[in-house]
Amino acid sequence: MAKEKEFVKEITPQGEDFSKWYIEVITKAQLMDYSPVRGCIVFRPDGFELWEACQRELDQRFKATGHRNAYFPLFIPESFFEKEKEHIEGFNPELPWVTQVGDDKLEERLAVRPTSETIIGHMYSQWIQSYRDLPLLLNQWANVVRWEKRTLPFIRTSEFLWQEGHTAHATAQEAQEETLRMLDVYTEFMEEVLSVPVIRGQKTPSEKFPGAVATYSIEAMMRDGKAIQAGTSHNLGQNFASSFKIEFLDKDNERKLAYTTSWGMSTRILGALIMVHGDDRGLQLPPRIAPTQMMVIPIGPAKMREHVVPAAHELVATLRQVGYRVGIDDREDVSPGWKFNEYEMRGIPLRIELGPRDLAADQVVVVRRDTGEKILVPVQELVERVRELLDVIQRSLFDRARAFREEHSSPVETMEALQERVREARGFALAGWCGDEACEAAVKEQTGATSRNIPFDPPVHQKTCVHCQKPATHTVWFGRAY
């Protein structure tokens, strides 16, 4: 027991210093490491495996909604950025420039892509000639670079991994439908697979993507009450189509500009996953995304190992055969207590203990990571009970996260209440807004909170602007953000 306590003590409690807790957990769980390149991290195998699982889930949803993958160049010529003024202004300070190759200076500087609307827009203008070429529905899995001043592993890194969908449509309505369809796909993935509840809504003009007509986002609350924008979907209208001449001959024989969209989700969702579910013992992974859903651990005195260990391996084989992702730790030189802590810290949803007495009784002890509950399960019922338990954990992680968000969210009418909500009480404030960017900027300056989004379904509609007290045109979620 001494060892267990000692081990747990090594992680700073969330309530003491959330940032420290986060860094300690992702380091100890070997999800990442710092790299010698400023703001860039290394995704270690356990971290990358989580991203691979997210990729699989998202990729199959993109394909099911008619999208195909493609790959476009990493480098974007400087002149391309200049075709879309708002876009270049938004990204310019963060762009790394390749200016020479070997010892030769390049004639035109090349940016390392921060996002690919421009180069994809250029290609689309060549591929799209007729209404028959529309809609064009592509997605790219890629690395992108934005040289951020403040970085934080997974959440905001200079280089990150993401997918970026880029679509072109014949009508404004189709583009808008696509924009919202992909927000739906993101929502379903976050809530059903990652068990992370999100708030869906539209970004205010000051927070939208540079070059977009409208940006929609899903926002999640971390356990320190701060927000993470988990995914965005942009209706680009005809802005990029006009800059890059994406034109088509329509059925009525008229040449028209296409309407485009883009939408992206990045490795920052790993940060959200960790900060939404983790607790003072470490990570907590929802069963649907966990690379290992359960660990089997044989226990008991050394002389019983020859009986217990083979039986444990049999359990593993049985569970794997029905499709579970199961690990086993039968090492002799590490105590069961150490193992329990280790796999709890790594967030594995279930632990299955098998000792000599269990073996004799034809049962196992199943321990839930989320509640610590220990359940005696007859071996012949194990497959079925495990299925139920994983479903229950998947759901209860979601419920816990949603309850936390609700406890830490409230409507506010005044700047004082907003300040109190987002700072002292750490959470989201739902406030009225008159639509004036000056009021939004004042909130940010005075409270540190930014508008998260204008939710589609706010719990209440606010009547007056939280800053100027004039009539509100929108009800907005405000929160401090990562």
Next chain:
Amino acid sequence: MAKEKEFVKEITPQGEDFSKWYIEVITKAQLMDYSPVRGCIVFRPDGFELWEACQRELDQRFKATGHRNAYFPLFIPESFFEKEKEHIEGFNPELPWVTQVGDDKLEERLAVRPTSETIIGHMYSQWIQSYRDLPLLLNQWANVVRWEKRTLPFIRTSEFLWQEGHTAHATAQEAQEETLRMLDVYTEFMEEVLSVPVIRGQKTPSEKFPGAVATYSIEAMMRDGKAIQAGTSHNLGQNFASSFKIEFLDKDNERKLAYTTSWGMSTRILGALIMVHGDDRGLQLPPRIAPTQMMVIPIGPAKMREHVVPAAHELVATLRQVGYRVGIDDREDVSPGWKFNEYEMRGIPLRIELGPRDLAADQVVVVRRDTGEKILVPVQELVERVRELLDVIQRSLFDRARAFREEHSSPVETMEALQERVREARGFALAGWCGDEACEAAVKEQTGATSRNIPFDPPVHQKTCVHCQKPATHTVWFGRAY
């Protein structure tokens, strides 16, 4: 028939101009497009899908041999390259340098990675402390950049996609075993999945990877007799471990340098796949890698469509249910002849035709892409016959490629014979070599052929050097290479 001929005529025959044939086929099949960035291509969905299929097959083999995926930064600080002299000399002329971000000059230039031994070596030096940390077996799927002077889609592009395995071991023997194990994995993938026969062997010192102790390669012959190096596996000895201080405390309590390996396969294998199997009608894809293994095409007069089309969809459902990748083209505004040509050009292994008479007789016509053979198959036997046919095609593409390679390979004793073999007769020459780099360089200068590799199992052992006629220490395959 007029239309079919016209269509076929559009592709330049291989015998007339192989390079032109290649570019026409990959463009028409929409595998790629040129990008506005010098030497970089766009992977269009049909091309990227081929790469995704290769990735799946390789990834599962890497995991089965104990490797895990990770991800390291795109950028490599200039100082890292300088730690391995041979390495920087090899890559320097091809390196794109990021020198500024936004308007700010960087203190240290960052190279866009051409390969990741240096930055991974740096991380390994931190992760590896004890013999217990070994072997460390990681793989990375990534984009890399080498600013090549002459570029050719897939085969040699400034940016390309690849995987790079990086492993560290306690002993020289383990590192050598790993190096050869991965060459075996590559070989099995190329021969069994892509039906591309390869020659396995060791690179001569002048052709090895900059910084390696030994480089092994697999080499394939294209249908113009030229070589493509399809994959390489490097034993890096203690070179990188020494430069990056990858040290560990061994069981005997001594600090030792690790031994490392690296191995890579890139999107150039798509070029090999196309150039090995394609013919004057277009692509030919081996069934195991083909994203679509068969196309079902309903035929017959318009008035019969209401009977034939639903029956065709039923066939598709039946075939998909047993796991085949099946497409259907039931468009009315395109003739069957056009479709036949289109899917032949795209290299789909089987075509299944269903017309009113077939429907009445409860049969279909199955047409092989490779031989053009038409086979009447009763519907109830279709699943089984398709399985056999796909296996036969998979095998016969391999046999055809191997027979072609054998016809275009021969042992040579003189420079004249070597010149004749690699130029006029277009192929590979097996020659003796004394081990002197000057003789190897003379062959290259006089014939344009480079040493491909020193094969593990040459059909004959040559006794004298093809250039200086002194005793040969090695028997080497020479060929002109892409």
